[in-house]
Amino acid sequence: MGLEKKYDRDTLVIKVTGELDLVVADEFRRVVDPELERRQVKNLVINLNGVSFIDSSGLGVILGRYKKLLQTGGKIWIAEPRPPVRKILELSGFPRIMPFFDSEKQALEAVREA
Amino acid sequence: MGLEKKYDRDTLVIKVTGELDLVVADEFRRVVDPELERRQVKNLVINLNGVSFIDSSGLGVILGRYKKLLQTGGKIWIAEPRPPVRKILELSGFPRIMPFFDSEKQALEAVREA
Amino acid sequence: MDNKIKLEFSSLPDNVALARLVIAALAAQMEFTLSDVEELKVAVSEAVSNCIIHGYDNRPDGLIVLEAWKSLDRIKVSVTDQGKGIEDIGKAMEPAFSTKPERMGLGFVFMQSFMDDLEVDSKLGQGTMVTLTKKIDSSQAQLRTSHN
Amino acid sequence: MDNKIKLEFSSLPDNVALARLVIAALAAQMEFTLSDVEELKVAVSEAVSNCIIHGYDNRPDGLIVLEAWKSLDRIKVSVTDQGKGIEDIGKAMEPAFSTKPERMGLGFVFMQSFMDDLEVDSKLGQGTMVTLTKKIDSSQAQLRTSHN
Numbered sequence: 464m465g466l467e468k469k470y471d472r473d474t475l476v477i478k479v480t481g482e483l484d485l486v487v488a489d490e491f492r493r494v495v496d497p498e499l500e501r502r503q504v505k506n507l508v509i510n511l512n513g514v515s516f517i518d519s520s521g522l523g524v525i526l527g528r529y530k531k532l533l534q535t536g537g538k539i540w541i542a543e544p545r546p547p548v549r550k551i552l553e554l555s556g557f558p559r560i561m562p563f564f565d566s567e568k569q570a571l572e573a574v575r576e577a
Numbered sequence: 578m579g580l581e582k583k584y585d586r587d588t589l590v591i592k593v594t595g596e597l598d599l600v601v602a603d604e605f606r607r608v609v610d611p612e613l614e615r616r617q618v619k620n621l622v623i624n625l626n627g628v629s630f631i632d633s634s635g636l637g638v639i640l641g642r643y644k645k646l647l648q649t650g651g652k653i654w655i656a657e658p659r660p661p662v663r664k665i666l667e668l669s670g671f672p673r674i675m676p677f678f679d680s681e682k683q684a685l686e687a688v689r690e691a
Numbered sequence: 692m693d694n695k696i697k698l699e700f701s702s703l704p705d706n707v708a709l710a711r712l713v714i715a716a717l718a719a720q721m722e723f724t725l726s727d728v729e730e731l732k733v734a735v736s737e738a739v740s741n742c743i744i745h746g747y748d749n750r751p752d753g754l755i756v757l758e759a760w761k762s763l764d765r766i767k768v769s770v771t772d773q774g775k776g777i778e779d780i781g782k783a784m785e786p787a788f789s790t791k792p793e794r795m796g797l798g799f800v801f802m803q804s805f806m807d808d809l810e811v812d813s814k815l816g817q818g819t820m821v822t823l824t825k826k827i828d829s830s831q832a833q834l835r836t837s838h839n
Numbered sequence: 840m841d842n843k844i845k846l847e848f849s850s851l852p853d854n855v856a857l858a859r860l861v862i863a864a865l866a867a868q869m870e871f872t873l874s875d876v877e878e879l880k881v882a883v884s885e886a887v888s889n890c891i892i893h894g895y896d897n898r899p900d901g902l903i904v905l906e907a908w909k910s911l912d913r914i915k916v917s918v919t920d921q922g923k924g925i926e927d928i929g930k931a932m933e934p935a936f937s938t939k940p941e942r943m944g945l946g947f948v949f950m951q952s953f954m955d956d957l958e959v960d961s962k963l964g965q966g967t968m969v970t971l972t973k974k975i976d977s978s979q980a981q982l983r984t985s986h987n
């Protein structure tokens with residue numbers, strides 16, 4: 464279980480591994496929020512390839528970052544959600560407010576072209 | 578979880594998958610004993626590659642078949658035990674009474690040469 | 692053979708994963724599809740998370756009790772806390788309603804849409820019990836059995 | 840943070856795997872090595888199997904209670920049945936002793952050699968409680984932490 468962060472130019476890329484429940488959501492907040500503020504990040508790519516489970520606590524932490532970024536004109540890009548996780552994200556209407564990509568590379572290309 | 582049986586000439590090969598505890602030990606007995614009797618099996622190769630866990634119930638069912646075969650001059654050959662399972666088998670002295678092989682093929686060759 | 696289990700644990704966030712694990716293990720012994728098991732895990736995760744976050748306001752020393760009854764065609768799960776209770780259950784169950792600003796108000800929505808039955812029992816200052824039931828889709832079950 | 844859990848289940852053979860799963864999940868939250876977790880699983884598997892096979896003579900309707908206490912440096916697990924009890928604990932714990940001819944008499948041997956402490960409490964006709972303790976090898980723990 465864990466979070467890996469890296470930068471692709473100004474874009475923050477967070478790779479999540481494990482089950483995105485309240486425990487990992489909390490960790491996500493603690494790792495990502497200081498980055499968003501300190502580095503004035505505009506684009507956040509979340510790679511969900513390693514996530515086997517998500518519930519409303521996990522959705523909440525993503526939506527919370529979405530709202531934060533909205534205030535500064537930033538965006539979230541979702542990469543590589545696996546089927547069960549994708550289903551929950553779709554059920555909750557996430558694709559209407561943030562784009563989904565089958566690979567992190569495609570997400571980063573879309574960020575650059577945006 | 579489960580048991581697969583096949584024959585290589587007169588040798589019965591049982592491939593076990595899952596956790597070899599009291600539940601699977603019971604299944605093992607139900608599947609193997611009728612074969613030993615009906616087909617007068619002399620050699621039983623047990624492929625443990627798919628076994629992630631074994632306890633004394635699992636050991637007991639193997640030892641029980643060993644004793645049955647001893648009466649008819651038969652033998653047990655252990656193939657492909659993974660490290661944690663191998664450790665328990667070794668602790669319990671199994672290698673002293675039945676040979677271990679890194680592959681099922683090697684075990685079957687040894688049977689033929691015996 | 693019917694099977695009933697009871698799991699008691701403290702309101703530590705780590706224990707939500709434990710509750711999911713136990714429920715998934717029980718469900719795996721039944722004829723549920725993989726997608727059924729996923730849905731059950733989400734529903735139980737929501738119910739247990741609510742005990743911690745709302746019932747006990749994130750205090751780790753509360754008691755949570757998870758009970759599960761397996762029968763041939765369904766699993767029933769109850770999740771109980773002795774926390775602060777829900778003031779207005781009708782309101783609490785509305786989509787997007789939450790008493791915590793950072794939460795989405797989707798917990799009860801998921802429990803309702805992923806389970807066949809949801810019952811909520813709560814008394815202010817005494818605690819909350821949520822009972823979830825999921826049935827095996829018998830057409831699917833037959834499909835799975837015939838594949839064995 | 841200390842964590843205590845309690846799991847109650849009936850003496851169905853399938854539930855032995857459930858007990859192992861719960862214990863492995865708790866141990867995985869601690870600084871145990873993989874091999875420690877394997878040993879713990881074997882010990883718990885033996886204790887729970889004994890409740891079913893000996894305590895309840897394979898009747899599926901007996902109650903088994905598994906309790907586990909996690910602390911910083913150890914896990915303590917108790918397994919209790921209300922079954923027939925052990926007549927002579929000293930004898931029962933001897934290697935190769937078993938009251939059932941098809942069994943190996945290795946259960947207590949494994950519990951003893953895989954755990955740091957083993958206590959057995961039993962009353963004929965009333966039941967048996969086995970308490971297992973496993974400590975974290977602190978040299979190993981440091982090794983693991985420094986690898987994170």
Ligand SMILES: Nc1ncnc2c1ncn2[C@@H]1O[C@H](COP(=O)(O)OP(=O)(O)O)[C@@H](O)[C@H]1O
Binds near residue numbers: 747790798800
């Ligand atoms: N176990 C509980 N104890 C106290 N209040 C609860 C409990 N479960 C739910 N609630 C109340 O119901 C509301 C809605 O719950 P839910 O739909 O799960 O959304 P969320 O958890 O996102 O707030 C919560 O905000 C809370 O006020």
Ligand SMILES: Nc1ncnc2c1ncn2[C@@H]1O[C@H](COP(=O)(O)OP(=O)(O)O)[C@@H](O)[C@H]1O
Binds near residue numbers: 937938942946
């Ligand atoms: N929970 C229990 N209830 C009653 N008797 C037990 C229990 N656990 C162990 N025993 C007794 O102790 C003996 C030795 O146990 P053990 O070392 O686990 O070997 P085995 O299970 O192979 O018999 C058993 O044969 C049984 O007579």
